[in-house]
Amino acid sequence: MTVNLYNTDGRRIEPFIPIREGNVGLYCCGPTVYNYAHIGNLRAFMFEDILRRTLEYAGYEVKHIMNITDVGHLTDDGDDGEDKMIKAAREKGMSVWDIAAFFTESFYSDVEKLNIKKPDLYSKATEHIDDMIRMIKTLEEKGFTYLAGGNVYFDSSKFPEYGKMALLDKQDLQHGARVIVDENKKNPQDFVLWFTESKFEKQAMTWDSPWGVGYPGWHIECSAMSCKYLGNHFDIHCGGIDHIPVHHTNEIAQSEAANGEKWVNYWLHNEFLLMKSGKMSKSKGGFLTLQSLIDEGYDPLDYRYFLLGGHYRSQLVFSWESLEASASARKNLIQKIGSLKKSSSPVKSNALGEEARKKLDDFGEHITSDLMTPRCLADLWGLLKDTAIPDGEKLAAAYEMDRVLGLKMETYEIAEESVEIFPEYRALIDERADAKKAKNFARADEIRDIIGDRGYTLVDTPEGTILKKK
RNA sequence: GGCGCCGUACCCAAGCGGCUAAGGGAGUGGAUUGCAAAUCCAUCAUUCAGCGGUUCGAGUCCGCUCGGCGCCUCCA
Numbered sequence: 001m002t003v004n005l006y007n008t009d010g011r012r013i014e015p016f017i018p019i020r021e022g023n024v025g026l027y028c029c030g031p032t033v034y035n036y037a038h039i040g041n042l043r044a045f046m047f048e049d050i051l052r053r054t055l056e057y058a059g060y061e062v063k064h065i066m067n068i069t070d071v072g073h074l075t076d077d078g079d080d081g082e083d084k085m086i087k088a089a090r091e092k093g094m095s096v097w098d099i100a101a102f103f104t105e106s107f108y109s110d111v112e113k114l115n116i117k118k119p120d121l122y123s124k125a126t127e128h129i130d131d132m133i134r135m136i137k138t139l140e141e142k143g144f145t146y147l148a149g150g151n152v153y154f155d156s157s158k159f160p161e162y163g164k165m166a167l168l169d170k171q172d173l174q175h176g177a178r179v180i181v182d183e184n185k186k187n188p189q190d191f192v193l194w195f196t197e198s199k200f201e202k203q204a205m206t207w208d209s210p211w212g213v214g215y216p217g218w219h220i221e222c223s224a225m226s227c228k229y230l231g232n233h234f235d236i237h238c239g240g241i242d243h244i245p246v247h248h249t250n251e252i253a254q255s256e257a258a259n260g261e262k263w264v265n266y267w268l269h270n271e272f273l274l275m276k277s278g279k280m281s282k283s284k285g286g287f288l289t290l291q292s293l294i295d296e297g298y299d300p301l302d303y304r305y306f307l308l309g310g311h312y313r314s315q316l317v318f319s320w321e322s323l324e325a326s327a328s329a330r331k332n333l334i335q336k337i338g339s340l341k342k343s344s345s346p347v348k349s350n351a352l353g354e355e356a357r358k359k360l361d362d363f364g365e366h367i368t369s370d371l372m373t374p375r376c377l378a379d380l381w382g383l384l385k386d387t388a389i390p391d392g393e394k395l396a397a398a399y400e401m402d403r404v405l406g407l408k409m410e411t412y413e414i415a416e417e418s419v420e421i422f423p424e425y426r427a428l429i430d431e432r433a434d435a436k437k438a439k440n441f442a443r444a445d446e447i448r449d450i451i452g453d454r455g456y457t458l459v460d461t462p463e464g465t466i467l468k469k470k
Numbered sequence: 471g472g473c474g475c476c477g478u479a480c481c482c483a484a485g486c487g488g489c490u491a492a493g494g495g496a497g498u499g500g501a502u503u504g505c506a507a508a509u510c511c512a513u514c515a516u517u518c519a520g521c522g523g524u525u526c527g528a529g530u531c532c533g534c535u536c537g538g539c540g541c542c543u544c545c546a
Contacts, residue, residue, distance in 0.1 A: 013486090029546075030546095031546085032544090032545085037546085038546090040545095040546060041545090041546050042546080043546065044546035045546080047546090084544075167473075167474095168473090168542090170472090170473065171472055171473045171474095171541090171542065172471070172472035172473080172542090218544085239546065240545075240546030241540080241541080241546080242540090242541075242544095242545050242546065243545085243546075244541085245473095245541070245542065246542090246543080246544090246545095247544095247545090269546090270546065271475085271540085271546095272539095272540070272545095272546070273546080274539075274540085278539075278540085279539085279540070279545090280546095305494095306482090309482070309483060309484095309493085309494070310482085310483065310484095311483090311484080313475095314475085314476080314483090315475075315476075315539065315540070316482095316483090317482090317539095319481090319482085321481065321482080321495090322481075322482050322483095322495090324495080325481070325482060325494070325495035325496075326482085326494080326495080327495095328494085328495055328496085329493095329494050329495060332494085332495090335508080335509080339509080369486085372484075372485095374483060374484050374485095374492085374493070374494090375484060375485085375492070375493080377483095377484095377492095377493060377494070378484070378492050378493035378494080379492090379493085380493090381492095381493055381494070382492085382493080414508095436504075439504075441504055441505065444504080444505080445504095445505060445506085448505080448506070452506095457506080457507060458506075458507080459506080459507050459508075460503080460505095460506080460507085461507095461508095468507075468508095
């Protein structure tokens with residue numbers, strides 16, 4: 001099964017060809033842990049999860065690395081602004097290390113709730129300072145750096161291919177339009193590899209280095225860690241679309257300058273989740289967390305289903321109405337799967353009939369065509385609603401699809417939602433049963449209304465009357 | 471100022487120039503039920519923001535207009 005992916009480097013869909021047959025080295029830009037992840041951040045990790053699951057579905061052995069950025073970054077790329085980690089620590093009255101640890105745990109919890117598979121390794125920036133220093137030294141030895149104002153800068157003019165993936169040469173950038181220009185820079189695109197001096201608050205996290213006590217610039221961690229675990233040349237690197245012009249551009253420059261070879265073959269980027277008012281972002285404040293969805297009564301998998309409904313390279317607007325529609329759809333899915341499970345068990349995958357096989361093939365075709373998850377959901381429904389396919393085959397094929405979709409279908413049971421019947425209702429229910437027997441339907445309906453007003457629906461089943469929460 | 475994306479039914483959202491424009495949600499009709507709930511079946515865009523062009527053929531390509539959004543700054 002060939003996986004076709006849209007490569008930002010080249011801006012076209014290409015068949016994925018691994019460097020080592022049957023294996024994939026996958027590096028994903030992880031979270032910066034100075035705050036809770038918002039649901040827009042989580043979209044990125046969901047996309048990466050679908051990518052990873054798709055590669056596995058196609059038979060690849062995937063080595064998946066994700067960084068945890070637990071070193072503070074300045075609020076901009078120059079030597080300006082405030083360190084976000086310090087800011088958060090001050091605001092919360094915690095140490096920077098505690099802040100990082102707390103939000104890292106929160107992140108782990110979020111992704112687990114969304115049924116996002118754990119990477120083979122979460123690599124923390126603070127545990128790889130030596131690797132970063134080593135890479136900066138290499139860059140220095142090869143003449144790609146200069147010192148200014150106490151900091152080590154990458155000299156982008158020494159790297160002719162700078163900005164190639166991002167097509168920066170095609171853009172007429174407004175340098176300094178919205179940010180103060182760092183006077184130490186020779187070129188606007190240059191960036192700091194190592195800070196020893198910041199004009200602002202004293203850093204809480206510092207390390208010794210050949211250039212003095214300080215801390216790394218924010219691009220170097222991904223280069224150092226990805227090369228350490230995946231080698232100097234690996235298959236796929238992904239992240240949010242916002243990383244293209246600066247972060248990934250700088251990563252490419254420093255990695256390829258240091259190693260003297262091509263670094264990454266495929267670059268994949270997910271589009272943003274938007275609110276009706278526009279982009280959701282940490283720095284703007286007022287963002288939605290997964291917990292806030294849970295607090296509104298939604299299951300994290302409802303959000304997962306919602307995300308599957310849009311393509312990862314398209315902007316997706318979040319609204320409570322859309323989430324509600326996804327929750328309803330997933331509820332119906334649970335009913336459908338649940339009732340199939342009651343009547344049958346999944347057949348062996350090699351026992352699928354022609355029809356079921358066809359549905360599964362369509363699914364495979366769609367998911368490997370640049371992760372067309374909306375199509376895949378349609379394939380799933382098409383399978384479940386096809387009257388020509390036996391139940392056991394439907395279940396088997398649906399479970400197969402769920403290896404990629406990750407909706408935990410095998411755990412679905414039709415919820416016996418009946419609630420405990422309190423004595424006060426028991427009497428009413430008995431009275432209604434008598435009324436029904438006596439064909440006094442007016443009284444029976446009256447009792448339905450009385451109980452309905454208290455938030456319950458009366459449901460008559462062959463085993464008797466039960467209550468359900470409305 | 472530059473780069474780029476989008477505009478498909480009531481809502482969300484697919485749609486590699488060519489069978490009757492996926493799917494979900496909501497709605498509607500029917501079956502079932504004393505009535506409900508759940509379920510099942512059926513139905514739901516002669517039309518793809520507007521105009522013009524290319525083509526045997528366009529939602530899909532090109533141009534313009536209108537409307538929305540992202541990036542050029544830390545950001546998923």
